[in-house]
């Protein structure tokens with residue numbers, strides 16, 4: 442997609458990879474002109490990025506900012522009605538949208554920064 446080693450005009454930087462501690466998540470505002478934010482989770486050293494919209498009725502998952510994981514940090518949880526999603530692939534494993542999935546966002550790491558397509562979430 443982009444130029445190796447550089448962030449292109451078609452991408453945006455979310456944050457530095459090291460800004461997300463292992464087993465935690467962080468939310469990001471919508472891109473300019475958009476309404477839907479993104480969030481990223483770090484699990485076992487890997488970053489997973491999803492659109493912050495629950496497949497149940499489209500609400501943001503975090504009623505409290507950055508609160509995307511259950512107490513044991515094993516699944517992503519939607520605070521609206523309690524749907525739980527696998528961190529690795531965003532599939533809903535329990536709750537009202539079981540079998541549906543969060544929208545995964547492709548990302549790459551550029552000089553320690555998490556970079557996603559600028560249009561992600563639009």
Ligand code: FES
Pocket residue numbers: 495496497498499500519520521522523524536537538
């Ligand atoms: S909006 Fe997420 S479970 Fe209902």
